[in-house]
Amino acid sequence: MQRSAMTQKSRFLIPLALAALLSAAANAQELLVKIGHTGPLSGPNAFAGRDNENGVRLAIEELNAKKIMVTGKTLKFELLSEDDQCDARTGVSVAQKLIDSGVRFVMGPYCSGVAIPASRVYSEGGAMLSTVATNPKVTENGYKNLFRITAGDSQIGSNMAIYVAKVLKLSKVAVIDDRTAYGQGVAEQFTKEAQKQGLTVVGQEFTSDKSTDFMAILTSLKAKQPQAIFFGGYAPQAAPMARQMKQLGLPAKLIGGDTLCSAEIGKLGGDAVNDTVICAQGGSMLDKLANGPSFKAKYKARFNQDPDIYAASFYDQMLFIGDSMQKIQSIEPAKVGAKMYQSSYQGVATTYGYDDKGNLQQAPITVLTFRNAMPVPLESH
Known part of the structure; x- marks a missing residue:
C-alpha cells in the first residue's frame, strides 16, 4: 500500500516538475524589458494620460507579438504605468519608484511641470525618457537619452x-x-x-x-x-x-x-x-497620413474609443525603441539611444529623427x- 501511494504521488509530481523545468527553460529564453509610463491617470487631465498609456500599450502588445530576438533571447515587454497627477512632487516620486522597479525606458510625462524636475531622476537612474512635454527647458539640461517626441513650445x-x-x-x-x-x-x-x-x-x-x-x-x-x-x-x-x-x-x-x-x-x-x-x-492630420486611418481603426478596436492627441506619437516612439533594440542587439538605454540619435523611423504621425538635444528634427504641426x-x-x- 505504501509503495502504491508513493507511486501515485510520483506520477503526480513528475508532470509538475517537468512543467516547472519547461517554464524555467522558456523564461531563460526570454529577456524582460520593463517599460514605464508616467502621466495624469486621475484628475481633469486623466483623459490625456489614459490616451498616452493606450498608445504605449498598443505598441507593446505588437512588439510582444513580433517576438523580437536580442542576443538569442526573445524580448518580453512589460508595462508599468504610474499616475503623476501632472504634479511636480508626485512626478518626482513616481520617477524614483519606476527607477527602483528596474524600469530603464520611460514614456511620458505629459506635463512640462513634471518632466522638468523628473528628467533629472531618470537621467541619474540611467533611463531613457520619451516625453510630449513641450516647454523648451525640458531638453535644455543636457540629459542624454531624453527625447521630445512632438513639436515644442x-x-x-x-x-x-x-x-x-x-x-x-x-x-x-x-x-x-x-x-x-x-x-x-x-x-x-x-x-x-x-x-x-x-x-x-x-x-x-x-x-x-x-x-x-x-x-x-x-x-x-x-x-x-x-x-x-x-x-x-x-x-x-x-x-x-x-x-x-x-x-x-x-x-x-x-x-x-x-x-x-x-x-x-x-x-x-x-x-x-x-x-x-x-x-x-x-504631427500631421492622421486622416491624411498613409497609415493614419488604419491606426485609428486599430486603436478603436482595442480600446473602444478614438485616439486623442498623442496616442500615435507614443505608439510610434515605442516601436522605434523596439526596432532600435533589434538592430543594435541590446536593451541597454545608452546603446539604444545612441542608435536612435543616428537613425530615423517612419511612424504613423511623422518621421522620427532627433537632434543632439533630443528634439525632433522635423516636427510637423x-x-x-x-x-x-x-x-x-x-x-x-
Whole structure:
C-alpha cells in the first residue's frame, strides 16, 4: 500500500516538475524589458494620460507579438504605468519608484511641470525618457537619452502667432496663461512671435490650472477689444473659458497649443467651442497620413474609443525603441539611444529623427478648430 501511494504521488509530481523545468527553460529564453509610463491617470487631465498609456500599450502588445530576438533571447515587454497627477512632487516620486522597479525606458510625462524636475531622476537612474512635454527647458539640461517626441513650445507658440497674423489676418490679441511650466512657456513663445509679426498685445493676464471661473479676467479683456485670446493652459480650463466668452458676448477667437486640440474641450464646452477655439498640435492630420486611418481603426478596436492627441506619437516612439533594440542587439538605454540619435523611423504621425538635444528634427504641426464640438483639422505644415 505504501509503495502504491508513493507511486501515485510520483506520477503526480513528475508532470509538475517537468512543467516547472519547461517554464524555467522558456523564461531563460526570454529577456524582460520593463517599460514605464508616467502621466495624469486621475484628475481633469486623466483623459490625456489614459490616451498616452493606450498608445504605449498598443505598441507593446505588437512588439510582444513580433517576438523580437536580442542576443538569442526573445524580448518580453512589460508595462508599468504610474499616475503623476501632472504634479511636480508626485512626478518626482513616481520617477524614483519606476527607477527602483528596474524600469530603464520611460514614456511620458505629459506635463512640462513634471518632466522638468523628473528628467533629472531618470537621467541619474540611467533611463531613457520619451516625453510630449513641450516647454523648451525640458531638453535644455543636457540629459542624454531624453527625447521630445512632438513639436515644442517654440514651434507651437510661434506657429499660432504667425497663423493669427497671416491667415486670420487679425491685429489685436490678448494672452492668458495658467502659470504652469507648459502654459507659461507656450504663452511666452506666442507673445514673442506675435510682437515680431506686428500684432498688438492689448492685455496679459494669468490664472491657475485649477480655476474654472474666468469672468473677471474676460470682462477686463473685453474692454480692450482683442480679436483673439491666446490661452496657455489645458483643456479643462479652456472649455469653461470658451463658454464664459460666449456668455459675455466676447467675439474673440480662443487660440491655444496642443493641449486645446482635444475632444475633451468639446465634451466640456459644447457649442461654445465651435469655430471659436483654434489650436495647434505636433504631427500631421492622421486622416491624411498613409497609415493614419488604419491606426485609428486599430486603436478603436482595442480600446473602444478614438485616439486623442498623442496616442500615435507614443505608439510610434515605442516601436522605434523596439526596432532600435533589434538592430543594435541590446536593451541597454545608452546603446539604444545612441542608435536612435543616428537613425530615423517612419511612424504613423511623422518621421522620427532627433537632434543632439533630443528634439525632433522635423516636427510637423496641424492647426485645428472645432465643429459640432469635435476637433477638425484645417491645415498641416
